[in-house]
Amino acid sequence: MSLYCGIAFRGKSFCCYRLLSTYVTKSRYLFELKEDDDTCRKAQQTGAFYLFHSLAPLLQPSGHQHLVPRLNLLELERLLGKFGQDAQRIEDSVLIGCSEQHEAWFALDLGLNSSSSTYASLPKSELETELKGSFVELRKALFQLNPVDSSLLFTAQSLLRWHDGHQFCSRSGQPTKKNMAGSKRVCSSNKIIYYPQMAPVVITLVSDGTRCLLARQHSFPKGLYSALAGFCDIGESVEDAVRREVAEEVGLELERLQYSASQHWPFPNSSLMIACHATVKPGQTEIQVNLRELEAAAWFSYAEVAAALKRKGTSIQQQNQSFPFLLPPKLAIAHQLIKEWVEKHACSSLPN
Numbered sequence: 001m002s003l004y005c006g007i008a009f010r011g012k013s014f015c016c017y018r019l020l021s022t023y024v025t026k027s028r029y030l031f032e033l034k035e036d037d038d039t040c041r042k043a044q045q046t047g048a049f050y051l052f053h054s055l056a057p058l059l060q061p062s063g064h065q066h067l068v069p070r071l072n073l074l075e076l077e078r079l080l081g082k083f084g085q086d087a088q089r090i091e092d093s094v095l096i097g098c099s100e101q102h103e104a105w106f107a108l109d110l111g112l113n114s115s116s117s118t119y120a121s122l123p124k125s126e127l128e129t130e131l132k133g134s135f136v137e138l139r140k141a142l143f144q145l146n147p148v149d150s151s152l153l154f155t156a157q158s159l160l161r162w163h164d165g166h167q168f169c170s171r172s173g174q175p176t177k178k179n180m181a182g183s184k185r186v187c188s189s190n191k192i193i194y195y196p197q198m199a200p201v202v203i204t205l206v207s208d209g210t211r212c213l214l215a216r217q218h219s220f221p222k223g224l225y226s227a228l229a230g231f232c233d234i235g236e237s238v239e240d241a242v243r244r245e246v247a248e249e250v251g252l253e254l255e256r257l258q259y260s261a262s263q264h265w266p267f268p269n270s271s272l273m274i275a276c277h278a279t280v281k282p283g284q285t286e287i288q289v290n291l292r293e294l295e296a297a298a299w300f301s302y303a304e305v306a307a308a309l310k311r312k313g314t315s316i317q318q319q320n321q322s323f324p325f326l327l328p329p330k331l332a333i334a335h336q337l338i339k340e341w342v343e344k345h346a347c348s349s350l351p352n
């Protein structure tokens, strides 16, 4: 889908018509849905709805995968009717994206029962029977979701959680009201606007040239090692946060730092993960683990990490290595960082 558009430069209208790409028209459409409640309400007529129960998405098992069912407006109204609910409840849904053909996608939680909500939590098992699926904790479904579905569900869960936790104005104590799309909430008494927030988190794979540093926290699943991560403090740049976190957690000083990529991560709250590669000064590789933050940290060779990346299975019991360890799942940006490091190392060790 594309659109011809007149463009204004520096306030003067300019009769320059150009073809807008599908991506641009889609972005403009989503912008319109967030800005205009009536357009958004209209988009629900032809939209698709992803259902959640207490922040767990509705999934349908299909072999080793999970399918993510969607309902149209009529199906959703019918479902709500069966549970004695008013169709008005659909206004609690949040916009999470749209297709290239401008079918808008929404997410609705039928289990959350916040103090300011007029709607009761619907019975989970009856809903599951009716919908022929199950509401699965998102962390548990991680290994069975494809990247497109997981990204949509991550966004949906984060937005639903944010709305659930921001029902009242922190200044006046009065209820806040969401706009149709769910891109903001406004205080009913003083009109303060609240926008959904993410906390910036840096994640760094430190290398000494031949090995990379991986660490684990007490809360990680048994045997799992990952790159070093930490929340940015107020006033810090990404570079400051990376240097501080590495110094705090393993007592090392960094030499070089290179940005790799970023990712939205919904657990346990919404974070923007900013991923970097870093190197330490030569010969300065002695780790001093901060045991208040980490359970363990160690240098791992290229061969060890490359072998761990190839391993199948998500439990340490399934491994029979001399030092068995697991890496984060493919969807986590930590996995991407580790994979990039292995690939770069493999290229640099090729004979000229």
Ligand SMILES: NC(=O)C1=CN([C@@H]2O[C@H](COP(=O)(O)OP(=O)(O)OC[C@H]3O[C@@H](n4cnc5c(N)ncnc54)[C@H](OP(=O)(O)O)[C@@H]3O)[C@@H](O)[C@H]2O)C=CC1
Residues within 6 Å of the ligand: 199, 201, 203, 226, 227, 228, 229, 230, 231, 232, 263, 265, 267, 268, 269, 271, 273, 293, 328, 332, 333, 334, 335
């Ligand atoms: N996608 C990925 O690949 C990965 C994602 N992550 C994510 O990165 C995040 C940070 O990693 P982690 O090592 O735990 O972070 P830190 O090293 O900063 O350690 C956690 C500390 O931060 C505090 N904290 C919690 N929330 C915030 C906040 N919003 N702002 C400032 N401080 C906060 C905690 O306090 P308290 O003691 O009160 O809890 C705790 O003391 C985690 O949420 C984790 O899920 C981590 C690794 C890989």
Ligand SMILES: [Mg+2]
Residues within 6 Å of the ligand: 228, 229, 230, 249, 293
């Ligand atoms: Mg940390």
